[in-house]
Amino acid sequence: xxxxxxxxxxxxxxxxxxxxxxxxxxxxxxxxxxxxxxxxxxxxxxxxxxxxxxxxxxxxxxxxxxxxxxxxxxxxxxxxxxxxxxxxxxxxxxxxxxxxxxxxxxxxxxxxxxxxxxxxxxxxxxxxxxxxxxxxxxxxxxxxxxxxxxxxxxxxxxxxxxxxxxxxxxxxxxxxxxxxxxxxxxxxxxxxxxxxxxxxxxxxxxxxxxxxxxxxxxxxxxxxxxxxxxxxxxxxxxx
Amino acid sequence: xxxxxxxxxxxxxxxxxxxxxxxxxxxxxxxxxxxxxxxxxxxxxxxxxxxxxxxxxxxxxxxxxxxxxxxxxxxxxxxxxxxxxxxxxxxxxxxxxxxxxxxxxxxxxxxxxxxxxxxxxxxxxxxxxxxxxxxxxxxxxxxxxxxxxxxxxxxxxxxxxxxxxxxxxxxxxxxxxxxxxxxxxxxxxxxxxxxxxxxxxxxxxxxxxxxxxxxxxxxxxxxxxxxxxxxxxxxxxxx
Numbered sequence: 001x002x003x004x005x006x007x008x009x010x011x012x013x014x015x016x017x018x019x020x021x022x023x024x025x026x027x028x029x030x031x032x033x034x035x036x037x038x039x040x041x042x043x044x045x046x047x048x049x050x051x052x053x054x055x056x057x058x059x060x061x062x063x064x065x066x067x068x069x070x071x072x073x074x075x076x077x078x079x080x081x082x083x084x085x086x087x088x089x090x091x092x093x094x095x096x097x098x099x100x101x102x103x104x105x106x107x108x109x110x111x112x113x114x115x116x117x118x119x120x121x122x123x124x125x126x127x128x129x130x131x132x133x134x135x136x137x138x139x140x141x142x143x144x145x146x147x148x149x150x151x152x153x154x155x156x157x158x159x160x161x162x163x164x165x166x167x168x169x170x171x172x173x174x175x176x177x178x179x180x181x182x183x184x185x186x187x188x189x190x191x192x193x194x195x196x197x198x199x200x201x202x203x204x205x206x207x208x209x210x211x212x213x214x215x216x217x218x219x220x221x222x223x224x225x226x227x228x229x230x231x232x233x234x235x236x237x238x239x
Numbered sequence: 240x241x242x243x244x245x246x247x248x249x250x251x252x253x254x255x256x257x258x259x260x261x262x263x264x265x266x267x268x269x270x271x272x273x274x275x276x277x278x279x280x281x282x283x284x285x286x287x288x289x290x291x292x293x294x295x296x297x298x299x300x301x302x303x304x305x306x307x308x309x310x311x312x313x314x315x316x317x318x319x320x321x322x323x324x325x326x327x328x329x330x331x332x333x334x335x336x337x338x339x340x341x342x343x344x345x346x347x348x349x350x351x352x353x354x355x356x357x358x359x360x361x362x363x364x365x366x367x368x369x370x371x372x373x374x375x376x377x378x379x380x381x382x383x384x385x386x387x388x389x390x391x392x393x394x395x396x397x398x399x400x401x402x403x404x405x406x407x408x409x410x411x412x413x414x415x416x417x418x419x420x421x422x423x424x425x426x427x428x429x430x431x432x433x434x435x436x437x438x439x440x441x442x443x444x445x446x447x448x449x450x451x452x453x454x455x456x457x458x459x460x461x462x463x464x465x466x467x468x469x470x471x472x473x474x475x476x477x478x
Contacts, residue, residue: 119376
């Protein structure tokens with residue numbers, strides 16, 4: 001039997017691929033992290049090449065599921081969530097889950113731009129001054145605005161169990177874990193100072209980390225360590 | 240009978256709300272643009288208030304459809320597309336359409352950041368120098384990268400009729416119209432120079448503008464004029 005899923009994402013980065021990895025790991029389905037194997041980079045590039053595939057993606061992550069080739073993180077998660085019980089079944093629940101994931105994606109993009117506010121094509125060192133200014137705004141304005149929102153969502157979720165949506169784990173919970181994890185790595189002082197304001201998000205972070213499949217994953221070599229080529233980077237001068 | 244849809248979006252801006260307006264106008268369904276009416280701002284704010292609605296959005300646009308309250312542009316379009324024949328019926332087609340819309344959303348966010356690269360909370364005038372640097376990169380690197388991608392998608396679409404997906408109009412076509420329209424307003428010189436590279440995108444722009452419902456809309460007072468409080472802004476110094 002062929003492995004059901006092939007994930008195409010840059011080797012060496014958690015990046016946006018990590019949101020997909022966490023869903024696959026939680027679901028406990030076999031997958032190949034293509035770019036980490038032999039010839040993987042060529043395969044990754046092919047997934048972006050309209051001469052080679054029908055639905056080329058603008059950027060990784062890309063997931064192959066049999067005949068389907070799916071790009072854009074939230075789109076992949078919507079697909080996996082429906083297939084593996086990581087999203088509500090009702091239309092209302094599906095829309096709400098997707099909406100929250102897209103808001104997480106917006107914050108991830110802003111977190112990236114803290115170290116690359118001028119150009120993704122230039123070195124961090126060449127836009128450090130601007131990165132300091134953008135990071136200051138991100139720490140003071142954007143982190144509280146986004147996390148207040150997500151904490152409020154959890155507070156008002158009528159479902160039990162401390163999840164973001166309803167009373168069962170969804171891919172949004174996995175993504176909130178990753179978001180918080182990345183923010184704590186990149187901005188440890190800010191996040192420590194703000195921690196008392198976000199008890200539910202921190203409880204969720206701990207809870208997700210302890211789920212058997214996630215705990216095993218985090219302790220494996222499949223989990224790539226945080227590093228300064230990633231979306232969440234720890235540059236002490238930015239805090 | 241109640242109007243089937245209420246759209247909550249800032250008055251005076253095309254913004255992200257415009258992608259939703261174009262879908263509603265093309266579908267020919269009645270809707271109320273709530274914030275443009277009496278008491279509209281209070282209603283808009285309520286749609287973001289978790290004390291007042293079950294599923295508060297982080298930011299507009301928000302669409303009310305009966306009992307459903309839906310946020311995030313691509314999420315709203317996915318919902319409307321399925322309901323009003325503005326998206327393919329197959330799972331593969333739906334995923335692909337959503338993927339393209341999310342890539343459009345990524346470019347829209349980058350277009351916004353050309354004039355606000357440091358902080359959305361600060362004035363443009365206070366980040367003009369950085370805006371010039373980011374716009375230079377956007378014009379030289381990002382516009383070609385994104386538009387090459389979308390032009391390639393159209394070129395390789397096996398469907399007839401000059402649409403982005405298959406052989407029928409989808410919400411992605413409406414959004415590509417709006418994307419191109421905004422870019423031509425904000426960066427007229429750049430877009431004029433690049434126009435010969437994007438014949439399919441420009442043909443689509445013309446084709447969408449001529450659809451009866453869209454043409455009527457564009458000629459109505461419902462279409463808000465481009466302006467410098469919007470996502471796409473024309474600042475001559477940024478080009």
